[in-house]
Amino acid sequence: MTELVIIGGGPAGMSSAISAYENGIRDILILERDDKLGGILRQCIHNGFGLHKFKEELTGPEYAYRYEKRVKELGISVKLNTMVLEITKDKKIIASNSEDGIFEIEAKAIILAMGCRERAKGALNIAGTRPAGVYSAGTAQKLVNMKGYMPGKEVVILGSGDIGLIMARRMTLEGANVKAVCELMPYSSGLARNIEQCLNDFNIPLRLSHTVVALHGKERLTGVTIAKVDENRKPIKQTYEFIPCDTLLLSCGLIPENELTKGIGAKISSVTNGSVVDQNRETDIEGVFSCGNVLHVHDLVDYVSEEAEIAGKGASDYIKGINNKTVNIPISTDGKIRYTVPQILTEKKDTTLYFRTADLYRNVKINVYANEKLVLSRKKQRIAPSEMETLKIDSKILDGVSKLRLELEEL
Numbered sequence: 001m002t003e004l005v006i007i008g009g010g011p012a013g014m015s016s017a018i019s020a021y022e023n024g025i026r027d028i029l030i031l032e033r034d035d036k037l038g039g040i041l042r043q044c045i046h047n048g049f050g051l052h053k054f055k056e057e058l059t060g061p062e063y064a065y066r067y068e069k070r071v072k073e074l075g076i077s078v079k080l081n082t083m084v085l086e087i088t089k090d091k092k093i094i095a096s097n098s099e100d101g102i103f104e105i106e107a108k109a110i111i112l113a114m115g116c117r118e119r120a121k122g123a124l125n126i127a128g129t130r131p132a133g134v135y136s137a138g139t140a141q142k143l144v145n146m147k148g149y150m151p152g153k154e155v156v157i158l159g160s161g162d163i164g165l166i167m168a169r170r171m172t173l174e175g176a177n178v179k180a181v182c183e184l185m186p187y188s189s190g191l192a193r194n195i196e197q198c199l200n201d202f203n204i205p206l207r208l209s210h211t212v213v214a215l216h217g218k219e220r221l222t223g224v225t226i227a228k229v230d231e232n233r234k235p236i237k238q239t240y241e242f243i244p245c246d247t248l249l250l251s252c253g254l255i256p257e258n259e260l261t262k263g264i265g266a267k268i269s270s271v272t273n274g275s276v277v278d279q280n281r282e283t284d285i286e287g288v289f290s291c292g293n294v295l296h297v298h299d300l301v302d303y304v305s306e307e308a309e310i311a312g313k314g315a316s317d318y319i320k321g322i323n324n325k326t327v328n329i330p331i332s333t334d335g336k337i338r339y340t341v342p343q344i345l346t347e348k349k350d351t352t353l354y355f356r357t358a359d360l361y362r363n364v365k366i367n368v369y370a371n372e373k374l375v376l377s378r379k380k381q382r383i384a385p386s387e388m389e390t391l392k393i394d395s396k397i398l399d400g401v402s403k404l405r406l407e408l409e410e411l
Contacts, residue, residue, distance in 0.1 A: 001106045001107070001108065002027055002028075002029050002105055002106065002107050002108070003025055003026075003027035003028065003107070003108045003109065003319050004017075004020050004025050004027065004028045004029070004107065004108065004109050004110075004111065004315055004316075004319060005028075005029050005031065005093055005105055005107040005109075005110050005111075006028065006029070006030045006031070006110075006111045006113055007031050007084050007087075007093070007110065007111070007112055007113060007114055007260065008030075008031075008032065008039065008112070008113035008114045008115055008292070008294070009030045009031070009032030009034070009037040009038070009039065009078060009080070009113075010032075010037075010038065010039020010040060010041065010064075010113060010115050010292065011038075011039060011041060011063070011064060011067060011292065011301050011304050011305055011308070012039075012113035012115070012291045012292025012293065012294070012304050012305075012307070012308040012311075013030055013032070013037075013039070013111070013113035013292070013308070014030070014037060014064075014067035014068065014070075014071050014308075015067060015291075015304070015305040015308035015309055015312065016111045016113060016289075016291055016308040016309065016311045016312035016315070017030055017071060017076050017111075017312065018067065018070050018071065018074065018076075018309075018312065019308065019309040019310075019311070019312025019313055019316075020111075020312040020313070020315055020316045021074050021076060021312075022312075023312065023313050023316035023317070024316055024320065025315070025316045025319055028076045028077065029076075029077045029078075029079065029105065030071070030076060030077070030078045030079070031079050031082045031084055031093070031095055032078065032079070032080050032081075032082060033081065033082060033083045033084075034080065034081070035080055035081055036080065037064065037067075037068045037071065037078065037080075038060075038061065038064035038065075038068060039064070039115055040060075040115060040138070041060035041061060041063055041064040041301065042060065042061055042064060042146070043060070043138075043141050043142045043145045043146050044059070044060025044061075044141070044145075044166075045059050045060060045061060045145045046059060046060070046166055046169075046170070047059050048193070049062070049063040049301050049302070050062075050063050050066075050301075050302065051302065052300065052302035052303070052306075053302040053305055053306075054066070060301075063301060067305075079095075079097065079100075080097075081097050081098060082095050082096070082097040083095060083096055083097070084260060085102070086260070086263055087110065087260050087263060087264045087288075088264065089264055089265060089285065091106065091107045091108070091109070091110055091287055091288070092104055092105070092106050092107075093105045093106075093107060093110070108287065108318075108319050109287045109288070109289065109315040109318050109319050110287065110288045110289070110315075111289045111290070111291060111308075111311050111312070111315055112258075112260065112261055112275070112283075112288065112289065112290040112291070112294055112295075113290075113291055113292045113294060113308065113311075114256075114257040114258075114260065114294045115256075115257055115292060115293045115294055116254040116255055116256045116257055116293040116294060116297055117254065117255055117257055118136040118137070118138050118139075118163075118250070118251075118252075118253075118254060118255075119136075119250070119252045119253045119254070119255055120136060120250070121134055121136075121250060123252075124158075124250065124252060126212055126213070126214065126215055127213060127214045127215070128214040128215035128216060128225075129215055129216065129217055129218060130215070131215065131216075131217035131218060131219060131220050131221045131222070132219065132220050132221065133151070133152055133217070133220050133221030133246050133247045133248065134215065134221060134247075134248045134250070135151050135247070135248070135249055135250070136249070136250050136251075137157065137159075137161070137163040137164045137166075137167045137249045137250060137251040138163050140167055140171070140247075140249050141163060141166070141167055141170065144167075144170055144171070144174060145170070150171075150174055150175075150176065151171075151247050151249075152176065152221075152245075152246040152247025153175070153176050153177065153246060153247070154176070154177050154179065154244065154245040154246045154247065155168075155171050155176050155177065155178045155179065155245060155246075155247045155248075155249060156178075156179050156180055156181075156182065156212070156224050156226075156243055156245045156247070156248050156249075157178065157180070157181045157182070157248075157249045157250075157251060158182050158211065158212045158248060158249070158250050158251065158252060159181075159182075159183060159184075159189065159250060159251035159252040159253070160181055160183040160188040160189050160190050160195075160206060160251065161189050161190055161251040161252070161253065161254070162190040162191055162194050162251075162299060162386075163251050164181065164190070164249060164250075164251025165181070165188075165190045165191075165194040165195065165198040165199060165251075166194060166198055167249055167251070168181055168198050168199060168202070168204050169197070169198035169199075169201075169202055169204075171249075172202050172204065176247075178202075178204050179205075179243055179245060180204075180205050180206075180207050180210075180226070180243065181199060181204060181205070181206045181207065182207045182210040182211055182212060182226050183206065183207065183208050183209070183210065184209070184210070184211045184229060184233055185208070185209070185233075186208050186209050186360075187208065187359075187360040187384060187385070187386075188206065188208070188386060189253075189385065189386050190386055191299055191386060191387060192384075192386075192387070207226070209228055209229050210226050210227065210228055210229065211226065211227060211229055211233075211235065212224045212225070212226050212248065213225050213226065213227045213235050213240065215248065216242075220246060221245065221246055221247065221248060222244065222245075222246070223242055223243055223244040223245055224242075224243055224245060224248055225240055225241065225242050225243075226240075226241050226243060227239050227240050227241070253297075254293065254297045255273060256272070256273045256274045256293060256294045256295065256296070256297065257294055258273060258274060258275070258294060261274075261275055261283070261290065261294070264285055264288065265285065266283040266284060266285045266288060266290075267283065267284045269296075269339065269343065271338055271339040272295070272296040272297075272339050272341065273296075274290060274294060274295040274296045274341075275290040275294075275295060276343045276344065277289075277290055277295065277341065277342050277343065277344075278342050278343075278344050278345060278346040278347070279310075279342045279345055279346065279347060279349070279351040280310060280311070280313070280314030280317070280318075280346075280347070281295065281307065281310050281311035281314055281342070282314055282318070282346075286318075287315075287318050289311040289314055289315050289318075290311065291304075291307045291308040291310070291311035292304045292307065292308055295307070295341060296339070296341050296354070298388060299386060299387060299388055300388070303354065303388060303390075307341075307354070324347045324348075324349070325346040325347055326346075326347065326348060327345060327346060327347065327348055327398065327401075328344070328345075328346060329344065329345040329346075329398065329401055329402065329403060329404055330343065330344050330403055330404070331343055331344060331345065331353070331403075331404045331405070331406065332403065332404070332405045332406075333355070333405070333406045333407070334405075334406070334407045334408060335358060336357055336358055336359065336361070336407070336408035337355055337356075337357055337358070337366075337406045337407065337408050338355070338356050338357060338358045338385070339355060339356065340353045340354065340355040340406055341353070341354045341355070345393075345398065345404070348395050348398050348399075349395045350392065350393065350394055350395050351392070351393045351395075352390050352391070352392050352393075353390065353391045353392075353393060353406070354388055354389070354390055355388070355389050355390075355391065355406060356385055356387075356388055356389065357383050357384065357385050357389070357408060358385060359385065360382075360383070360384045360385065361380075361382070361383050361384075361408065361410060362381065362382050362383075363380075363381060363410070363411045364379070364380050364383055364408055364409060364410050364411060365377050365378065365379050365380070365408070365409040365411060366378045366380060366383075366389070366391060366406065366407075366408060366409075367406070367407045367408075367409055368391070368393065368397075368404060368405070368406055369404070369405040369406075369407065370397055370398070370401040370403075370404055371400075371401055371402060371403060372405075375397045376391075376393070376394075376397065378391065379411075383408070391406075
């Protein structure tokens with residue numbers, strides 16, 4: 001019996017392991033399917049990480065190394081090149097690697113930190129041929145930053161997610177010609193600082209309300225047809241435009257890797273595609289916690305680490321038998337605020353809510369209602385779906401409350 005098993009050795013997995021150790025748990029095992037710890041950060045060689053957490057600007061590998069170093073200092077056990085195949089409801093983990101073959105681990109508590117994957121070409125239903133030269137932005141990032149290969153020279157990027165924006169800059173610095181970044185929505189899905197530093201600084205055009213409607217080329221991509229879209233996101237035929245290129249990078253969203261979570265029957269949010277959790281990041285399966293991008297997609301790794309520390313503390317309390325669950329307060333939102341994490345409160349304590357909006361809004365108020373009564377209001381000049389927002393809920397406002405609701409009021 002292992003006290004705590006963490007699935008995933010990226011920033012979320014390592015942060016939760018360190019947090020659990022610092023809260024008194026010593027029997028911890030991290031299972032990681034890659035050959036090194038660090039997750040996606042290993043290929044993110046650009047800077048901009050750690051501004052919140054360490055008050056300094058780090059590259060992805062530097063940020064990951066700080067946690068990896070701490071994991072080693074604490075003597076936390078790690079199994080690399082290990083694929084978890086299944087988790088059962090009684091917290092048995094079936095995994096495999098080349099040294100142990102297929103093996104089983106029994107755990108008192110489990111933290112899910114598997115991260116997310118990119119939405120692939122097949123999910124986008126783009127018409128045309130199926131030539132070489134179409135990559136997800138993360139695959140291209142790995143090829144350039146870790147393997148030293150250039151995917152192509154004449155590039156179009158579909159989607160303005162942060163990886164797509166960063167790859168627009170990266171490909172330009174490596175000598176490629178990035179012709180356009182096309183975004184289906186009327187606003188960018190990446191951080192404002194990435195728009196400025198990756199596109200504007202390099203004169204790369206961002207074409208909002210545009211999408212790729214067809215691929216051209218037999219063996220290798222020779223070009224794409226793009227089009228402007230109407231308010232229903234349908235292509236307008238009169239606006240079709242051919243752009244010659246040999247490479248198309250896709251940055252069209254991230255999907256939490258929740259196949260294992262679904263396998264144990266944990267409740268999944270239809271909005272986040274991650275588990276429904278309480279303020280300790282515990283799922284509705286007792287003793288199973290979730291954190292990082294497998295729970296909901298973050299824009300800053302600093303928030304991933306913060307949230308993972310909450311999960312680590314929650315798991316350590318569960319293992320020690322500490323149970324402060326005295327309430328059951330569901331949190332709902334209006335359509336303008338898409339979701340909150342956590343989605344339910346089971347303890348009466350100060351809690352930070354993480355949330356995103358459904359659209360770009362200016363000059364608004366975030367209102368919190370407890371049993372239909374306004375208890376908290378905060379003004380914002382600008383709020384965008386690409387940037388996660390946080391709101392602190394004081395435990396004092398939870399007295400006698402049976403439900404919370406977040407609403408966005410336009411001023």
